Amino acid sequence: MLPVEQALERILSALAPLPAEMVPVSHALGRVTAEPIRARRTQPPVDVSAMDGYAVRAADVATVPATLRRVGSAPAGGRYPGILGPGEAVRIFTGGPVPDGADAIVLQEDVDASAEADGAAITVREGAPAGTFVRRAGLDFRTGDVGVPAGRRLTARDIGLAAAMNVPWIAVTRRPRVAILSTGDEIVRPGELVESTSIVSSNAYALAAVVRAVGGEAVDLGIAPDDRDALRALAAGARGADLLVTSGGASVGRHDLVQEALGDGSLGADALRVGFWKIAMRPGKPLIFGHLGAVPMLGLPGNPVSTVVCATVFLRPALERMLGLAAGPSAPAEAVLAVDLKPNDRRQDYMRATSEPGPDGRRLVTPFVKQDSSMMSRLAEADCLVVRPPHDPARSAGDRVEILPLDAGFLSI
Structure with a gap:
């Protein structure tokens, strides 16, 4: 069985960032920059006032x-058209251009004005050294400056900056188009439960949500029954996609047909070429990665928890790679066990757990006693995964462990 780190490395090495496309700045939130965003103007373009008051010569109020x-x-x-001479002042407002000849701003509350009219006398009660309340040209940025680097997911702050830099269109990486195919005679859509032996399809919906949250477009190919021809027909819908993700049919049971049906030599160049199969992890051991024709394919286990955990560990970084983000293993955090744990076996374990602040400020984590890979209620309740490496020894309450946070993950855009 392939270690998790090697499996992820092989998946990422087979993928590359997608081409760029142009989108209006108003539609760029959450997209990933394909090239740096550079300022198309200088801001402020001239020296401007930072406050309401009067533009003066500092020497006149020394x-x-x-x-x-x-x-x-x-x-x-607006702008005062003349050059400020000795003994003169110009009424100015925040953002107003500083007149030529002026080098300081005195606050309006520090001035007594006999009248709000040109030619009126004003008395300045507080002096202002040169540069006081003056925002110099280019204080924020200058034409050609990089405001947002390439390979960055755009936030609301980035959108505001791009607009301020007079950038109406932004080059972003095209969204990955991900085809999702569920398999199994027993799988039905939500609301279609007709037999007590049926299983409601949750994997397709969870996977589509992951794809959309990371920044891709999900295409549901439907549910393939345990029939070779039907599976091939539905899988053919993945042509033109950037990635095919299947759920179920990846194990070794009599009805696990993904490799058998899609890897048939009669399909020629469109046949499945398996890069690897089986990962030393729990849950998620029967995971496939390969290519169906020209389309990269990630075959996930059918158990719902296994599907979502594998999506967290493998699918999300794969999508990030295609988006041009710095892809790699999700960054773990450190926490303290609230309970004892038995020794781990040869598979890397991702234990569903809840966490809370500990007395010393560190996170205190409690893995669920039952870790069955069919229990979606436990996964929904969890806010993190306790990551235990292969052959991890027994752990005691108070030991430090690595966790993979869930709550701050997919919906953090």
């Missing part, structure tokens, strides 16, 4: 009180 003559105004978006 000694206070000082009496000056108001000669004009400079609102935001």
Whole structure:
């Protein structure tokens, strides 16, 4: 069985970032930049006032009180056309261009004005050294500056910056198009439960949610029965997709047909070529990675918990690689066990667990007693996975362990 780290490395090495496409800045939230976003203007374009007040020459208010003559105004978006001379002041508002000749702003509350009209005398009660409340041209950014690097998922802050930099269109990596295929005679859609032996399909919906949350587009190919021809027919719908993800049919049972049906030599170039099968992990051992024709394929186990755990460990990094993000193992965190654990076997274990703040500020984690891979209620209740490496010895309450947080993962965009 292949170790988890090697399996992930082989998956990622077979994938590459997708081509770029242009989207309007108003539709770029959550997308990944395919190239740096550079400023198309200087901000502020000229020296501007940071406050409401009066633009003055610092030398004229070095000694206070000082009496000056108001000669004009400079609102935001406007400009005083002249050059400020000795003993003169210009009424200015936040964002207004600083007049030529002025080098400081005095606050309006530090000025007594006899009238709000040009030609009126004003008395400055507090001095202002040169540069006071002046925002210099280019304080924020200059034309050509990189505001957002390539390979970054755009936040609301990034969108605001791009707009401020006068960038109307952004080059982003195309969304991965992921075809999802469920398998099994026993699988039915939610709301279609007709037999007590039927199993409601949850995997397709969970996988589609993962794909969309990471930034891809999910295409549901449907549910393939345990029939070779039907499985091949539905799998053919993955042509043109960037990735095919199957759930179920990856084990060795009589009805686990994915490898047998899709790997048939009669399919020629469209046949499944398996890169590896079986991972030394729990849950998720019967995982397949290969190519169905030209389309990379990730075959996940049918048990619902196994599907979601494998999506966390393998599918998410695969999508991130195709999006041009820095893909790799999900970053673990450290926590403290609240209970004792028995020794682990040769498979890397991902134990569903809940956590809470401990008395020393570290996370205190409690794995569920039952770790059955069919129990979706436990997975939904969990907020993390306790990651136990192969042959991990017995652990005692208070020992430090690695966890993979779940709550701050897929929906953090």
